[in-house]
Amino acid sequence: MSTFRLPDLGEGLADAEIVRWHVQVGDTVAADQPLLSVETAKAVVEVPSPCAGIIAALHGEPGQLIETGAPLVEFAGGDHDSADSGTVVGHMPDTGGDYAGDAAPPASASSPQRIQAVPAARALARSLGVELAAVTGSGNGGVITLADVIAAGLPASRPAASRGSTMHPPPQVEDGEVQPLKSLRRAMSQSMSLSRDSVMECTVVDDADLCAWRSRDDYTARVLRAIARACREVPGLNAWYDADSQSRRLFDHVDVGLAVDTPEGLLVPVMRDVGQRSGAELRAELERVRQAAMTRSLRSEELRNFTFMLSNFGMMAGRYASPVVVPPAVAILGTGRARDDVVAVEGRVAIHPRMPLSLTFDHRVVTGAEAVRFLGALIRDLELPE
Secondary structure (H helix, E strand, O other), X not given: OEEEEOOOOOOOOOEEEEEEEOOOOOOEEOOOOEEEEEEOOOOEEEEEOOOOEEEEEEOOOOOOEEEOOOEEEEXXXXXXXXXXXXXOOOOOOOOOOOOOOOOOOOOOOOOOOOOOEOHHHHHHHHHHOOOHHHOOOOOHHHOEOHHHHHHHHOOOOOOHHHOOHHHOOOOOOOOOOOOOOOHHHHHHHHHHHHHHHHOOEEEEEEEEEOOOOOXXXXXXXXXXXXXXXXXXXXXXXXXXXXXXXXXXXXXOOOOXXXXXXXXXXXXXXXXXXXXXXXXXXXXXXXXXXXXXXXXXXXXXXXXXXXXXXXXXXXXXXXOOOOOOOOOOEOEEEEEOOOXXXXXEEOOEEEEEEEEEEEEEEEOOOOOHHHHHHHHHHHHHHHOOOO
């Protein structure tokens, strides 16, 4: 009997949630044949078989969290135990850094002592100058969490109670349903904590007058086009910022991370090179990524390396907001619900459709003047007839 354990999927995460099994006990499988699909904080990925053989036992049910290194599959025959959970078996995509800017490579057989930490904790440790080797992990199996890094990075003179909400005892209540954060919601918690601790956010708001539009049913595609044109005029907002090296990376292409609300939580698929796509191409790609987000069929590479972000929360409700910048990106645009407003036009009162816009930027690297010039360029494009 040989045991196959959940490998490190290249993300530095402590566990993964079983989505579905692709095999049953008694099945004969080939090497690299998909055994099951698991959901991490980044995407749903397939775990391939490390060898050919007959399935003798399966460990875990759909919806169950399995820790990295825990037994997954028993193969009949042989006595090999694949205990090296620090390696990636089969072909798994590298998804490190989707939300947290983690650039640490996955471990290999030559580096078995790799420090285990969630990606957001690695990025925050770099920004705070905290050595992970000096941090004691409180997560499963000693994995270093965001709270561990935050606590290690605070001055020793500060009371322990101020080092994060995890230091406070939970309230003693008897009612209500306790739901542990999984996959997307857990990833959101990590990303928002990283943003809170490492970004100096500032938000400016304004409105775009849409009275010249011939049709009002293509908002998102028009906004994407306007973002691309504004990025060309003010490239400092289409960038990444590295606080460690005090440098920014400017991009020629505009890859927009589009926030999509799903029943499981927020997903941010990336619309690639929006400045080079026609309106029809943008509409088709928008529909594709939205459907893929709802069915959780997005590939891991479609969820990483955005250069700018868009939250079109106005599709549901809301006028203005303070969208949150997720590093290493430096800006995010929020679009509120378009509505008819009473406006003054050449000394007379008129009713025009207007779209509220909220632009949040990282003031460590983007100046206020750059931000308002960007917003002005965006508005000028949105107010064109076509």
